Amino acid sequence: MNAxxxxxxxxxxxxPMGGVLAFKGIEKxxxxxxxxxxxxxxxxxxxxxxxxxxxxVGSTSLNEKGTVYGGEDNLKKGLENIIRVYNPKMIGVxxxxxxxxxxxxxxxxxETFIKDTGLSHVQIIPVHTAGYSGSHSEGFFSSVxxxxxxxxxxxxxxxxxxxxxxxxxxxxxRELKRMMKxxxxxxxxxxxxxxxxxxxxxxxYLKLSPHGTKIKDIQTMSGLKAxxxxxxxLQDDLSPGEYMKKEYGVPLYRIPLPVGLRFSDQLIxxxxxxxxxKAPKMLLEERGRLLDAxxxxxxxxxxxxxxxxxxPEQLYATISxxxxxxxxxxxxxxxxxxxxxxxxxxxxxxxLFTGADFDLIFKEAEGQDIDFAIGNSDGRVLxxxxxxxxxxxxxxxxxxMGGGRILSVGYAGSIQxxxxxxxxxxxxxxxxxxxxxxxxxxxxxxxxxxxxxESYGDKI
Amino acid sequence: MxxxxxxxxxxxxxxGNKKKEILCDSDSLSGSVSxxxxxxxxxxxxxxxxxxxxxxxxxxxxxxxxxWDIRGSLSSGDELYRNSFSTDLKEKDVxxxxxxxxxxxxxxxxxxxxxxxxxIYATCIVGVIGDDLQAIAKAAEKKxxxxxxxxxxxxxxxxxxxxxxxxxxxxxxxxxxxxxLETIPGSINLLGDFNLAGETWIVRKYIEAIGLxxxxxxxxxxxxxxxxxxxxxxxxxxxxxxSMVYLANKxxxxxxxxxxxxxxxxxxxxxxxxxxxxxxxxxxxxQEKTDQLxxxxxxxxEKEMKQYRTMFxxxxxxxxxxxxxKAISLIKQFRDLGIEVVMIGTQTGxxxxxxxxxxLVGEGTVVVDDTNPxxxxxxxxxxxxxxxxxxxxxxxxxxxxxxxxxxHNHDRKHPLVGFEGAINFAKEVSWTLNSPVWEFV
Numbered sequence: 020m021n022a023x024x025x026x027x028x029x030x031x032x033x034x035p036m037g038g039v040l041a042f043k044g045i046e047k048x049x050x051x052x053x054x055x056x057x058x059x060x061x062x063x064x065x066x067x068x069x070x071x072x073x074x075x076v077g078s079t080s081l082n083e084k085g086t087v088y089g090g091e092d093n094l095k096k097g098l099e100n101i102i103r104v105y106n107p108k109m110i111g112v113x114x115x116x117x118x119x120x121x122x123x124x125x126x127x128x129x130e131t132f133i134k135d136t137g138l139s140h141v142q143i144i145p146v147h148t149a150g151y152s153g154s155h156s157e158g159f160f161s162s163v164x165x166x167x168x169x170x171x172x173x174x175x176x177x178x179x180x181x182x183x184x185x186x187x188x189x190x191x192x193r194e195l196k197r198m199m200k201x202x203x204x205x206x207x208x209x210x211x212x213x214x215x216x217x218x219x220x221x222x223x224y225l226k227l228s229p230h231g232t233k234i235k236d237i238q239t240m241s242g243l244k245a246x247x248x249x250x251x252x253l254q255d256d257l258s259p260g261e262y263m264k265k266e267y268g269v270p271l272y273r274i275p276l277p278v279g280l281r282f283s284d285q286l287i288x289x290x291x292x293x294x295x296x297k298a299p300k301m302l303l304e305e306r307g308r309l310l311d312a313x314x315x316x317x318x319x320x321x322x323x324x325x326x327x328x329x330x331p332e333q334l335y336a337t338i339s340x341x342x343x344x345x346x347x348x349x350x351x352x353x354x355x356x357x358x359x360x361x362x363x364x365x366x367x368x369x370x371l372f373t374g375a376d377f378d379l380i381f382k383e384a385e386g387q388d389i390d391f392a393i394g395n396s397d398g399r400v401l402x403x404x405x406x407x408x409x410x411x412x413x414x415x416x417x418x419x420m421g422g423g424r425i426l427s428v429g430y431a432g433s434i435q436x437x438x439x440x441x442x443x444x445x446x447x448x449x450x451x452x453x454x455x456x457x458x459x460x461x462x463x464x465x466x467x468x469x470x471x472x473e474s475y476g477d478k479i
Numbered sequence: 480m481x482x483x484x485x486x487x488x489x490x491x492x493x494x495g496n497k498k499k500e501i502l503c504d505s506d507s508l509s510g511s512v513s514x515x516x517x518x519x520x521x522x523x524x525x526x527x528x529x530x531x532x533x534x535x536x537x538x539x540x541x542x543x544x545x546x547w548d549i550r551g552s553l554s555s556g557d558e559l560y561r562n563s564f565s566t567d568l569k570e571k572d573v574x575x576x577x578x579x580x581x582x583x584x585x586x587x588x589x590x591x592x593x594x595x596x597x598x599i600y601a602t603c604i605v606g607v608i609g610d611d612l613q614a615i616a617k618a619a620e621k622k623x624x625x626x627x628x629x630x631x632x633x634x635x636x637x638x639x640x641x642x643x644x645x646x647x648x649x650x651x652x653x654x655x656x657x658x659x660l661e662t663i664p665g666s667i668n669l670l671g672d673f674n675l676a677g678e679t680w681i682v683r684k685y686i687e688a689i690g691l692x693x694x695x696x697x698x699x700x701x702x703x704x705x706x707x708x709x710x711x712x713x714x715x716x717x718x719x720x721x722s723m724v725y726l727a728n729k730x731x732x733x734x735x736x737x738x739x740x741x742x743x744x745x746x747x748x749x750x751x752x753x754x755x756x757x758x759x760x761x762x763x764x765x766q767e768k769t770d771q772l773x774x775x776x777x778x779x780x781e782k783e784m785k786q787y788r789t790m791f792x793x794x795x796x797x798x799x800x801x802x803x804x805k806a807i808s809l810i811k812q813f814r815d816l817g818i819e820v821v822m823i824g825t826q827t828g829x830x831x832x833x834x835x836x837x838x839l840v841g842e843g844t845v846v847v848d849d850t851n852p853x854x855x856x857x858x859x860x861x862x863x864x865x866x867x868x869x870x871x872x873x874x875x876x877x878x879x880x881x882x883x884x885x886x887h888n889h890d891r892k893h894p895l896v897g898f899e900g901a902i903n904f905a906k907e908v909s910w911t912l913n914s915p916v917w918e919f920v
Contacts, residue, residue: 022591025584026540026567033541055603055634056507057517061545064871073875075852080507086607086635097510100484104512104853116539117603117635120573151539151569151604220920224879226853397547417549 027378028400030328031354033150035113036062037158039076040186040414042111042144044210045166046231049107051077051097053090053125054115058150069415069422070189070216075226077101086121091128098132102141105227108234111162112145119149142234144169154355156330157257159186160250163210164259166237171267174242179205180293181246181269183259185332186414187276189217190426195277198429201299202290207236207243209259217423241267245293247286251275252331252360276332277428278436279340280309286429305430312434313344316441320344323444326384326401327351327393328375329413331358333427335365337393337412340433342366346440350383381405391443410443412436483853484511490849495842501833503825503848506638512851514799514872515826519602520546521642522632524889525722526598526649527560528552528673528698529706533594535564537581537612538602543567550889551675555700559594568604578610585619585627596703597627598649606633626703628652639801640721640827647726650697651733653706659734660711665760666692668712670727670738671719671804672896674699675889681897682743689757689768697723710734714759716741716752721802721827742804743896745812745904746777746784776898787905788817791912797822797864799850799873800887803832809868809887810839816905821862824850852876866912881920883911 035052039062042050052059059078066074077100079085079093094112101110112125125145133143146165148158163183182195192213199206215228240246246269248260253273255261264271272293277286283306287298324347327337331353338351348367352375353360365371372379377400384405391408392401396418401407416422426432461475468475480491489502507513519536523546527534536543543565554560566584568577585597597619599612612629619627631645667686672679679699686693694712695705710730715738717727727738739759741752750773757769796818798809803825810820820840824847825832836846845858852873859867859880867877870888877884885907887895893903 022584022587024566024580025535025587026543026565028547028562029540029544029565029567031540032544033539036541051510055517056513056515056638057520057634058541059512060514060516060520060872061541065545067872067875071875071878073852073879074872075512077510077512078507079509080511080513081635082506082637083635093509096508100508100510101512104483115603116541116573117607120604120607149539149570150541151573154540218879220879220881222881224856224876226856400548 021382022378026376028376028397029354030352030375030377030380030397031154031156032065033155034148034153034158034161035115035150036065037155037160037186038111038113038146038148038162039066039074040155040212041159041162041166041210042109043074043215044212044231045109045237046229046233047107047227048109048111048231049075049077049101049105049227050111050113051079051094051101052113052115053079053094053118053123054081055117056080058115065415065417066216068417071420071423072216072218075105081117086117089121090118090123094125094128095132098143102138107141107227109142109144111166112143113148113162114146115148116150119147119152142170153357156186156332156355157357160253160257160259164257164262166209167240167259167262170234170237171241171263172238173267174239176244177239177242178244179207181240181243181263182206182208183246183248183250184208184210185249185276186330187333187428188425189213189423191428191432194426194429194432198286198290198302201301202294202296204290204294207240208232209237209240241269243269245270245272247272247274247289249274249276249332252335252358252363254357254359275339276336278333278336279343279433280306280313280430281343282336282339283309283430283433302430305434309430309434309437312437316437317345319441319444319448320346322448323347323390323440324349324388325391325393325440326380326389326407328380328398329353329394331355331360333413335360335363337427337436338365340436341440344437344440346444349387349389350380352380390447393440408443408446410439484508487511487854491845491847491854492837494837494840494844494846500830501846501848503828503830503833504640505849507849512853513849514851514870515639515849517634517639518636518642518645519600519632519634521639521722522600522630522646522649523642524550524673525643525646525698526630529596529701529703530554530560531557531594531702532560532596532598533564533588533592534560534562534598534600535566535581535584535588536600536602537566537577537605537610538568538600539604540565540567542600542602550673551891552673552699552889553677554674557702559592564588573604573608576608576610577605578615581610581612582615582619585615585623589623589625595625596653597625598630599627600630601633603634606635626653638827643722643827644725647723647729650706650726651729653703654709656707656710660708662713663692663694663711664713665690666694666712666714667756668694668709668715668736669696669699670715670717671723672696672699673889675891676894678743678894678896678900681894681899685753685772685897686756688772689753690762690765691756691760697726710736712736714738716756718742718804719802720804721829721832740804742808744805744808744900746815746898746901747811748808749897749901780898780902783902784905787909788815790909792817794818794865794912795821795863796866796868797855797859797862798868799824799847799855800868801826801870803828803836805887807832807835807839810836812901812904816908818866818908820844821864822847822858824848856880866908881917883908883914883917885911
């Protein structure tokens with residue numbers, strides 16, 4: 020039977036998780052989670068394990084008194100302590116299930132705090148991230164949107180291109196920036212955690228990363244020449260780019276993540292359109308190399324069958340790469356319920372599942388021949404229980420090194436992803452074909468010989 | 480001591496300074512970036528290793544998502560405990576109540592898994608929206624004829640220790656026999672061992688080797704069946720006192736089972752614990768077997784340990800762990816390896832624990848309760864520590880500071896108890912302290 024009232028082994032996390040990740044991409048910013056102590060600790064633990072980077076997140080440590088009489092005092096004290104220890108330029112105040120349920124008005128509270136303390140060097144961004152109103156993917160985008168709503172001011176055109184990204188890896192962010200540089204286009208990436216979550220070892224440890232999107236660059240995003248937002252599956256009301264378009268008239272291109280040939284081409288064509296320039300030679304060469312790799316591997320890929328579970332934006336883009344390479348998709352799932360991915364053009368729509376948990380993934384995979392799965396570390400149960408090897412992609416990857424260094428975007432990233440996929444298929448085939456052929460072809464010969472009272476291989 | 484965060488002064492002491500007691504077992508300060516988790520976490524850590532229990536988290540998805548199969552407890556049988564079930568409450572449930580959804584969830588899960596035992600964890604919002612877990616559990620017990628036990632673990636009712644108590648209260652409900660059990664002489668429960676990487680099995684091997692009967696652990700590799708017979712034991716050993724001394728006290732009060740505190744971390748405490756158990760038995764044969772076990776085990780590891788004892792001379796360690804017993808044993812364990820502990824703290828240590836810690840450490844050692852990354856950084860640098868012991872969140876900080884690190888948490892993949900655990904510990908110290916990587920730093 021299918022359980023309807025219970026989630027069995029979750030495939031997604033909660034809103035504040037996405038919020039913390041987003042704020043990690045802003046220079047000298049820190050998050051205070053308004054709620055009980057555990058939320059911040061669990062979130063820190065997961066992020067620290069994926070990136071192997073320290074993640075300091077404050078909690079207002081709400082207790083019984085705060086829950087009954089309101090947590091304003093806790094919030095105020097928490098902000099004071101965080102400012103004293105970290106001296107941040109920006110503080111994200113994220114709510115929790117608890118704070119939302121008791122109806123904490125964090126907007127008013129943070130405004131009062133700023134007014135009472137007269138602080139001018141730190142900006143506080145309140146974000147409603149009740150854990151029960153969305154997954155970490157929605158928490159990520161709504162935090163980015165709130166950062167814009169609270170920071171952007173009218174400004175002169177600056178000729179830069181804005182890139183608004185979903186929860187991709189630091190390596191992916193670096194690749195997008197490289198592509199912009201190859202196009203000689205000035206850019207602002209929001210949020211940019213390419214350094215803060217994949218840091219350089221330095222003699223001097225800094226509690227807060229000085230890297231990330233500069234606040235003055237966020238303020239002047241109203242003067243951008245255009246915004247490219249990788250949000251093909253996002254509801255409009257959560258889209259940071261839609262806000263910028265509506266509020267400041269910034270031209271907006273909402274496209275999928277550039278994973279695979281088609282979606283990478285889409286980014287290049289947008290960049291050509293915005294800049295009026297031709298695509299740089301190096302990117303064209305990389306495109307050629309990707310196509311070459313696709314041709315080299317196409318017969319292997321045609322034999323592959325996979326299942327994948329990712330955040331909506333990564334899911335849509337990875338499906339596209341699999342489709343254009345002829346890899347069979349047994350099922351594609353996301354834990355998020357709110358994405359618009361189901362409205363997208365996907366060949367096997369009947370194999371797409373939103374609001375999924377691992378129980379559903381197991382049931383839908385039952386009896387299917389699957390070579391490998393693509394998704395975060397939680398899918399290790401697929402390997403343990405069904406012997407399905409796992410290509411670790413997405414977040415969190417807590418049982419392997421280098422989660423932050425996995426590259427999947429652009430032509431260069433797509434080559435890496437495609438090679439990994441093809442190699443999973445090859446691995447399955449090359450480690451099983453001898454036994455399969457022996458069973459299928461040799462066993463009947465042996466049995467035949469036996470039935471004739473002979474033994475296979477006897478000299479005639 | 481002067482601190483950046485006001486209110487933290489009393490939670491930090493330096494041995495040798497004018498006598499004052501450390502402030503501990505209090506709520507974490509807002510904005511202090513405490514390393515503690517919540518009440519629910521404390522409860523789940525204690526109950527999760529019960530292998531045939533079905534753990535339903537009544538609340539929004541995060542609480543279940545972040546605690547799904549992340550611990551290293553091993554099982555000799557059932558694997559049901561390695562799943563995470565959540566009622567995945569949504570906005571409408573918060574408004575209209577989640578009780579009905581919970582009842583339906585229990586019905587569905589009983590049909591699918593047919594479990595012997597269900598724990599229902601209350602999360603923060605359950606405490607606010609007022610779903611009556613007691614009534615729901617009672618109704619479900621009647622309907623399905625199995626044990627359904629609510630765990631009062633709303634995050635805001637206290638700190639992680641409150642979660643330990645909530646778990647112990649739930650365990651008391653589980654072990655209560657219908658009629659009093661007959662006491663089995665020489666039979667022992669082990670409280671506060673969670674069979675991380677098979678640690679309960681190591682202790683069990685020792686107990687059986689000296690001629691005593693191992694009853695059940697609370698809760699490593701236990702099951703609803705083994706726990707239901709727990710009140711027939713004649714002695715409770717308490718290892719992780721932070722989580723279990725409350726239960727031990729209650730069991731003494733209700734079932735007249737005496738308890739002694741032991742620790743199997745490190746050679747010194749392992750030997751001491753075995754001897755304590757033997758002398759409790761008052762049996763000459765058990766005493767002899769214990770002496771023999773200790774001699775044999777020491778013989779087995781002596782050569783290897785000797786090598787390690789010369790490797791780390793003059794090195795300094797900082798320790799920040801969850802409970803007091805771990806911290807206390809670690810001081811002795813490091814001393815055995817020629818390493819001095821220069822900073823030490825716990826998330827949930829008691830006043831008693833801290834008194835012992837202070838008596839064991841050298842002059843000038845910094846002792847901290849419920850510390851945070853900023854203080855860890857400050858004292859590691861100030862005291863010149865070469866190594867930090869901690870959990871997942873502390874690890875990247877140690878590495879950024881360019882020092883060695885020992886993982887001492889529930890995720891561990893090799894056992895750290897007993898004689899073999901002591902060797903594993905020494906090995907891990909050498910892997911990290913003697914790594915060639917530090918030549919480049």
